[in-house]
Amino acid sequence: FERWSGKKRKLFFQDETAMITQGIRSFDLANNIFANLLASPMRFERNSKMKMPKDFMIQLKLRKNQNHGNSKCLQLVPVVEHSKLRANSYVINSKHVLQQSIKAAPKWIPTPALASSMRYFRTQDVEIDKEKFLSEYENKLESLIFEILNENYKPSKPPKEWDVIVRFDQENKNTIEICQQNSAERLTKNKSRVVLFNLVTLALLKEHSMKLEKKDIVLRFPENERLIKLLYKFLAYHTHQPLNHAMVTKMT
DSSP states (O other): OOHHHOOOOOOOOOSSSHHHHTTTTOOOOGGOHHHHHHSSOOOEETTTTEEEEGEEEEEEEEEEEEEETTTTOEEEEESSSSSSSSOOOEEEEEEHHHHHHHGGGGGGGGGHTEEEEEEOGGGGGEEOOTTHHHHHHHHHHHHHHHHHHHHHHOOOOOTTTOOEEEEOTOOOSSSSSEEEESSOTOOOOOOOEEEEEETSSOOOOOHHHEEEETTTEEEEETTHHHHHHHHHHHHOOOOHSSSOOEEEEOOO
C-alpha cells in the first residue's frame, strides 16, 4: 500500500523484545499510565457520539430497581469498574459534562437492552435518579480507592521510570504532572520520569486526606494497575479544565 500511496511505510513488531533487537529503544510503554489508558478498547460515547478508549469513560448498566414503591422496574446506574456482564453503554468520565447533559440521560440506556428479544421494556420503564446519579458514583469511587489505598499504604520507595506518586501537596495546585525524580538505580545519576497524582484540589473525606498528608505513596505497573486507573478516573472526573499532562517539573 505504501509503495503507491506515497505514505511512510509502517513497521510492525510482535512485541517489545523484537523491537529492541532491531535497534529501536524501549519507551517503557507497558508501565506508562497514559499509554495503557489509550490502549483500552474503543467504545461509543453517548453524548459526543464518538468512539474513544473506554478507560476515559464511565460504564452504565441496568439493574433491578432497588427503590421500593417505585413503579419502574429498572434503574440506570453508573458502575465504578467496567465489566462484560449484561448490556452496557458509555458516557465521558467528566462531572462537569455529565451535569450539563443529565437531562439527556434517557438516551444513555444501553441499546442492546432495549432491542433484546428476551425481555421487552420501554424507556419509560427505566428510572434515572438525576439528583443522586452522580453523587452515588462519586461516593462509590472514592470509597473503593481508599479501601485499596489502605492495602497499598507502605513506606515510600525510590521510584522507577513511569511510577505513579500519590500525594496530598498543599503547595502544589496541579492535579497531574509528569515530573523528574532521582532514579531508584543507585549506580546511575539519571532521573526517572514519574507521574504525580496530587489529590489536594479535591474535597476528600477528612479521614482520607489525613492519611495522604503523611507520606507519598509510590505505585507501579502492573502490580498496582487497578488502583492507578481508579485514581486517574477519580482525578479526571473532578477536573473541569483539561489536565496538564505535558507539564514537566523538577521534584526536590
